[in-house]
Amino acid sequence: MQYMFGRFSHISIAVALLGATVGLQAQNFPITPGQKATATQVAQAGVPLSELAPNAPDEYTVKRGDTLWAISGLFLKSPWRWPELWGMNLQDIRNPHRIYPGQQLYLDKTGGRATLRTRQAAIDGPPTDVVRVSPRTRYESLADTAIPALAPNVIEPFLSEALIVDEATFAASPRIVAAQEGRVLLSRGDRAYARGEYSDGKTGKALSDAKGEPLNYRVFRNATPLKDPATKEILGYEAQFLGKAELVRGESSRQGSDDKAPAEIVPATIDIMVSKEEMRVGDRLVAEPPRELLSYVPHAPALPMxxxxxxxxxxxxxxxxxxxxxxxxxxxxxxxxxxxxxxxxxxxxxxxxxxxxxxxxxxxxxxxxxxxxxxxxxxxxxxxxxxxxxxxxxxxxxxxxxx
Structure with missing residues (x-):
């Protein structure tokens, strides 16, 4: 996975929300026309002072451990209203993806409107677009120090653990069928056996270690129905995350010594790699999905919800x-x-x-x-x-x- 690091002389706090991801990767995420229009409109005149948080500071220095959500809340009454915060910086910032510890933010409240900048306004006159710079070398380590939208450790566990499926999908998923030496419970380091096919020949798909087939699986149990509190409709099934397993050999079948005897079923071999809870025969396997780099940009729905x-x-x-x-x-x-x-x-x-x-x-x-x-x-x-x-x-x- 490619790591992308950019050099920015001025970085907007709000558009930084667009680039905030869970993990260490930084990417350029698209800006919707609605968000762009809102920011452009705000940038032309700033934000009314009434929209500022009651105790909005005149200046703020970004610190390690900060989150964009928390910093947004320092300046605006509603932290999710990032287009306003971005618009306040639109003319000041040209390449706004991230903010870093040590950056200073200044709140200019001249003319009854609020403007957030990354440099302090001139004392004897209006802010100027002329910035004096001198050559310098900037070093960045591979460990990205950018401020995330939210604390990553809050959401990351649920990205790998939480699973909602429909009943048919869960019923047809591969399952653990046996353990070594008659063991009842399985944990990290244990070997077990699993099958994806069922005797009807129509349900499920055989676990295969062929090229292009998934080798890493999550293990789940007890698909609990989730009902709509109002209509009582079953909206999906939430499965209990137990751990992760790796496919070592795919399942197969072989003909016995007697040609008239039915073929012997040889289940797939799996190794338990991660164990949050002990596993047992009957627990289900779901292929590990591709890693997602999601942009958590807090914003209100455009339509009533x-x-x-x-x-x-x-x-x-x-x-x-x-x-x-x-x-x-x-x-x-x-x-x-x-x-x-x-x-x-x-x-x-x-x-x-x-x-x-x-x-x-x-x-x-x-x-x-x-x-x-x-x-x-x-x-x-x-x-x-x-x-x-x-x-x-x-x-x-x-x-x-x-x-």
Whole structure:
């Protein structure tokens, strides 16, 4: 995988959101026409002071451990509104992909409008586009020090562990059929045997070590149905991640010594490479997908969006707090995409009005409770990270556009 490092004399905080990825790779990500139009409009006049965060600093020096989400929140009331932040720098920055520790950001509030710059405005007059520079050598190590959009360790585990499939796909997936020496439980370093085909000849596909076939697999168990809280429709099945396995030999069949005897089935050989939990016969294998370099650009959906939380990730978890993951009942078919930010609404309680003699049932209003950001989408469901929260998030709580 090619690592790309660029040299930038001035770097915009907001367009840096466009280049923020999970991992150490840096790429140039496309800018949508809508985002470009918003930024251009803002760049012409700046941002109203009313849009700034109440305690927005006049200047800020980027530090190690910062995230773009947190820095955006220092200057704007709504951190996901990155086009405004980008537009404030549009004329100042020509190649804006990343920001680095040590860079200084200055907030210019002249004329009743706010402009964010990477150099301080002149004291005796308006900012000038003339910058005096002197030759210098800049060294960068291969360990990228750019500030990420969000702390990578928060999302990375779920990119490899979380899996939502439909029932038919999971039922036809390869499974572990035996272990060495009659073992019941398998862990890292153990050898086991698996099959992809089924006796009906129509279900599944034989595990093969031929060129071009996958050799690395994730191991899962217990595909739990995820139902829409409102319609009760099964939107998908969430599988429990157990670990990873490597295919050593593909499965085959061979004819016995007696020509009339049925062919002997020889299962595939796998080695357990990673073990989060112990595995056993019957656990399923899913081919390791290609590594994704995703751009987590926090932004509000362009169209109205609402839905409910279906599940809190983790079998023993009832309430989700900040930096925890939830499953929501909207996905690709609904227009949801990576980076979409939604406001969480706490479901108002239903109770009896004891001040009324008839004691009728009343429903308290839903109250805004925090923010979540989508980071992995499926057809009907998505995984989202809880970014900010006032109270715990539970199944059934609603979400809407943040604006």
């Amino acid at each position: 609402e839905g409910q939380i279906v599940s809190v990730y983790g079998s023993a978890v009832t309430y989700a707090a900040a930096n925890q993951v939830v499953v929501i009942n909207r996905g690709l078919r609904d227009g949801l995409e990576h980076g979409h930010v939604m406001a969480i609404l706490k479901d108002g309680a239903r109770l009896a009005d004891r001040t009324d003699g008839a004691k009728p049932q009343i429903k308290l209003p839903n109250e805004r409770n925090g923010l979540l950001m989508v980071f992995k989408t499926f057809d009907k469901l998505s995984y989202a990270l809880v970014l900010q929260i006032t109270d715990g998030v539970k199944v059934g709580d609603r979400f809407v556009n943040p604006n």
